[in-house]
Amino acid sequence: MDRTEVLLRGNLWDECGRMGETPDESVLLARAQEGDEMAYGRLVRLHERRVFATAVQMLGDRGEAEDASQETFLRAWRALARFDGRSKLSTWLYRICVNVCLNALRRRKRVASATLDDPRVPEPSADPDQGGNDPARQLEMRQLYGRMAKALDALSPSLRSAVVLVLLQGLPHKEAAEVLGCPEGTVAWRIHEARRRLRDALADDMPGAGREAS
Amino acid sequence: MTDLTASRKTALLIEAQNALDEGLEPTEALEGLQESLEGLSPEAQLDIAREIEQLGQVDAWLRAWPEPAAPDDELRALSDVVLQRLEDPLPALSADPTAPPVFDDADAQPPPLAELGPEAARSGAYSLDKLVAQVPPPNLGGGPSGPAPVVRLGAPKAAEEESSGGSMVWLAMAAAVGLGIVGVTVFGGTTSSEPVAMSAPEMQDMEPMEQGAAVPTGPRRAAAATASAAEPMAEVEAETESAADVAEEAPAPMPVRAPGGHADDLPTEEGYTGRGVGGAAGARGGAESARLEATTGSRARRMTSVMAAAMSSAPSMSAPMARAAPSELDDLLEDQSRAASRRTRAAVRACLPADFSGPLAVRVRVLGATGAVASVVRVVPTVESSVRTCIETAARRARLPERDRDFETTLRY
Numbered sequence: 001m002d003r004t005e006v007l008l009r010g011n012l013w014d015e016c017g018r019m020g021e022t023p024d025e026s027v028l029l030a031r032a033q034e035g036d037e038m039a040y041g042r043l044v045r046l047h048e049r050r051v052f053a054t055a056v057q058m059l060g061d062r063g064e065a066e067d068a069s070q071e072t073f074l075r076a077w078r079a080l081a082r083f084d085g086r087s088k089l090s091t092w093l094y095r096i097c098v099n100v101c102l103n104a105l106r107r108r109k110r111v112a113s114a115t116l117d118d119p120r121v122p123e124p125s126a127d128p129d130q131g132g133n134d135p136a137r138q139l140e141m142r143q144l145y146g147r148m149a150k151a152l153d154a155l156s157p158s159l160r161s162a163v164v165l166v167l168l169q170g171l172p173h174k175e176a177a178e179v180l181g182c183p184e185g186t187v188a189w190r191i192h193e194a195r196r197r198l199r200d201a202l203a204d205d206m207p208g209a210g211r212e213a214s
Numbered sequence: 215m216t217d218l219t220a221s222r223k224t225a226l227l228i229e230a231q232n233a234l235d236e237g238l239e240p241t242e243a244l245e246g247l248q249e250s251l252e253g254l255s256p257e258a259q260l261d262i263a264r265e266i267e268q269l270g271q272v273d274a275w276l277r278a279w280p281e282p283a284a285p286d287d288e289l290r291a292l293s294d295v296v297l298q299r300l301e302d303p304l305p306a307l308s309a310d311p312t313a314p315p316v317f318d319d320a321d322a323q324p325p326p327l328a329e330l331g332p333e334a335a336r337s338g339a340y341s342l343d344k345l346v347a348q349v350p351p352p353n354l355g356g357g358p359s360g361p362a363p364v365v366r367l368g369a370p371k372a373a374e375e376e377s378s379g380g381s382m383v384w385l386a387m388a389a390a391v392g393l394g395i396v397g398v399t400v401f402g403g404t405t406s407s408e409p410v411a412m413s414a415p416e417m418q419d420m421e422p423m424e425q426g427a428a429v430p431t432g433p434r435r436a437a438a439a440t441a442s443a444a445e446p447m448a449e450v451e452a453e454t455e456s457a458a459d460v461a462e463e464a465p466a467p468m469p470v471r472a473p474g475g476h477a478d479d480l481p482t483e484e485g486y487t488g489r490g491v492g493g494a495a496g497a498r499g500g501a502e503s504a505r506l507e508a509t510t511g512s513r514a515r516r517m518t519s520v521m522a523a524a525m526s527s528a529p530s531m532s533a534p535m536a537r538a539a540p541s542e543l544d545d546l547l548e549d550q551s552r553a554a555s556r557r558t559r560a561a562v563r564a565c566l567p568a569d570f571s572g573p574l575a576v577r578v579r580v581l582g583a584t585g586a587v588a589s590v591v592r593v594v595p596t597v598e599s600s601v602r603t604c605i606e607t608a609a610r611r612a613r614l615p616e617r618d619r620d621f622e623t624t625l626r627y
Contacts, residue, residue, distance in 0.1 A: 024618050025583040037297055044293040046583055049284055052292065056282040065282075066292065073296040074304055075311045082312070088616075090584060092312065099311040106318075122280040148275060156319035166235060167276040170557060170611045173235060181314020182323075189324035191235065192228045199272045206268055 029089060033080050040080070044073050047090055050169065051097050057164045058101035060153055062119040068104055072097040087178055094171070094179045098161050105157060120149045144205055151201035155194055162190035163198075218258035223265075226250055230266045231273075237556025240270030278561040280607055547615065547623060554612035555625040561611060562627050565604035566597070574627040576609050582617040586610070591622060 025046065031039035051072050055065035076083075076096050083092055121142055152160060158180075165176040166187065173191075177184045199206075226247055233243035244266050251259050309316065566574065577591040590606040597605065612625060 025616070028583075037300060040300075041293055041297045044296050045289075046581070048289050048292050050584075050586070052284050052289065053281045056284075062282075069292055070296055070299065071304065073293075074299055074302070077296075077300055078304070079310075079312050095314070096311045098315050099309075099313075102315055102317075103307070119282045120279070123283065144275070145279060148279065156317075156321040158317040158319050158322040161315065161317075163276070167273065168279060168281075170277075170613055173232075186324060188228055188232055188235075190321065192224070192231050193321060195231060195269050195272050196227075198276070199268050202272060202275070205275075206271060 025089065026085070029080075029083070029085070032077075033083070040077060043089070047093050048073070050090065051093055054094060054097050054164055054169060055101055056119050057152070057168050058098070058160065059104060060118055060120055060149060064104055064108075065119070068097065068100045071100045075100065088175075091175055091178050094165065094169075095181075098165075098179060102157055102161070118146060118149045120152075121145045144202075147202060147205065148198070151198050154201065155197060159190050159194040159197070162187055163194045166191055218254055218261065223262065226262055227265055227269065230262075231269060234270060234273045235557075237553070237559055239560070240266050240273075243270070274560045274564060277558070277611070278564045278608065281610070547621075550615050551623045551625055554614055555627055558608055558612045558625065559627050561608035562605055562625075565601050565608055567601070574605075576605060576625045576627065577622060578609055578612065578625060579620060579622050580614045580617075582619045582621060585614045585616045587612050587614070588620070 025043070028039045028043050028046075032043055048069060052065060052069045055068040055072070056062060059065050059068060072093060076093055079096075083089070122145060152163060155163065161180060162176060165171045165179055166173065171179070173184045173187045176187045180187065229250070230240075230243040230247055233246050234240065238246070244263055247262070247266075251262060254262075562574070562576070572595070575594045577593075578587045579589045579591055580586065581588045587610045590602070590609055593602055593605055609625060614623060
């Protein structure tokens with residue numbers, strides 16, 4: 001029994017989790033594809049932060065994002081046998097997450113309106129450097145993020161997906177193109193168009209603009 | 215002096231933003247455009263510079279936007295719930311969630327080349343990229359086990375013509391090459407004896423990529439939008455061509471190295487393939503750009519970029535980095551760390567006091583399984599705790615190659 005086997009099957013499972021050891025993802029994936037729920041649980045733990053963040057950024061609602069994250073991993077579990085490893089697992093999960101979020105957006109009846117309660121607007125305590133100890137500056141930063149969230153929500157789903165993947169999640173164009181199933185040139189164009197619209201929406205926040213002066 | 219048309223401006227701004235996406239500062243992105251800006255009026259150049267500055271500001275805000283808070287206990291609860299619900303029934307979907315997303319909005323595709331006009335064609339990289347962009351990528355490995363989904367259309371004949379006309383894409387590819395060659399002799403300002411990355415016949419020897427996932431375009435896409443707007447996750451049906459099968463035939467991404475270039479010029483897991491004037495060494499601006507320019511000539515470099523884009527649009531089914539030989543990973547790690555630093559530079563530098571101008575080194579611990587930054591080990595020089603917290607948040611956005619175990623590396627800013 002090799003070390004990975006010990007980590008997966010042995011009594012060290014919980015202990016290794018406590019120690020922060022992680023078996024190779026490919027091993028976990030192979031085990032999960034054989035139906036090993038514990039291995040899949042480890043994979044979920046590895047990827048849930050980025051999936052959840054993507055869902056929050058796409059949907060702007062914590063509850064909906066939690067549901068979308070769950071659905072992403074449940075649908076991934078059902079399709080796992082078909083994942084052949086030609087892309088990264090994270091890329092594949094991003095794609096499922098985007099699809100699930102798009103579906104949620106289509107079904108959504110209300111029009112979302114970002115406020116300071118928006119989960120994308122950081123709490124002052126969560127990011128103390130966004131304004132340091134200056135309450136006025138903190139409020140200003142939160143208001144800026146609120147306007148950014150609103151501007152993001154105003155983008156069409158194709159542009160919003162590109163912004164979330166490339167600019168917020170930090171994916172290279174190439175990987176975003178894989179997620180979105182389009183050429184890199186299309187991703188570049190969407191990013192260009194999205195930035196341009198966000199720039200227009202945030203024109204008052206630009207250095208030298210009216211809001212800055214006030 | 216020439217006027218700056220809207221299409222030319224769009225092309226230049228896209229090049230600049232590609233450079234921003236590589237982690238460069240707006241000034242560096244502008245520097246990468248210097249060659250393209252020559253000949254424009256000072257007003258036009260100022261207009262471009264102002265736009266790039268503003269777009270760079272938006273970019274900096276977005277990249278510094280803290281990730282939504284997700285406490286560990288909430289995340290653990292999420293994974294626990296997922297494990298408890300593995301066998302729960304899920305609502306049926308009309309489309310495979312592992313298939314490429316179907317967008318039903320008007321922004322999903324760039325305007326067709328015809329709308330860009332002759333100015334765009336002369337602008338070089340954008341028009342070439344546009345042509346290459348018409349080559350649809352194959353599906354991800356985990357896509358539907360069956361054929362690629364295609365939106366049901368009211369006009370099957372037109373759809374047939376388009377899907378059977380993979381040759382249209384070949385024409386586009388050939389046209390891309392043709393434009394490049396013409397560019398060498400007519401627009402590129404270089405001589406025909408200068409090196410061209412790949413000729414049309416050579417390109418045609420490549421494995422076909424035109425048969426990838428059937429992405430509706432033009433009128434077909436409009437019909438698709440109508441169809442998918444009527445119902446969440448558009449109704450799909452099987453098509454005869456399996457994108458997954460085709461993907462197996464597609465060539466693996468090839469290293470494209472410009473003469474005189476170094477490892478930085480390789481297309482990597484980070485997706486660096488170069489995108490014309492603003493991409494490749496052009497995006498890096500400065501001395502490296504000049505060096506590359508001296509050895510190749512701009513049109514040849516664009517051709518290399520086009521080929522790289524073409525290769526990478528047949529993505530990227532490359533094995534995870536974890537499968538590469540350790541020595542190769544060691545060689546790549548430094549470059550990957552530099553790339554990660556570039557991408558997070560704006561966010562990290564935004565954390566620093568305005569009067570801080572020196573170099574900053576951030577030692578990070580990276581999760582081998584995902585390539586994600588797990589924690590910051592140390593920051594040199596020492597900064598106060600609130601700044602360090604900010605830096606840690608920003609550095610967590612960095613992505614590094616996956617390895618078979620956790621590792622540490624230094625990100626330099």
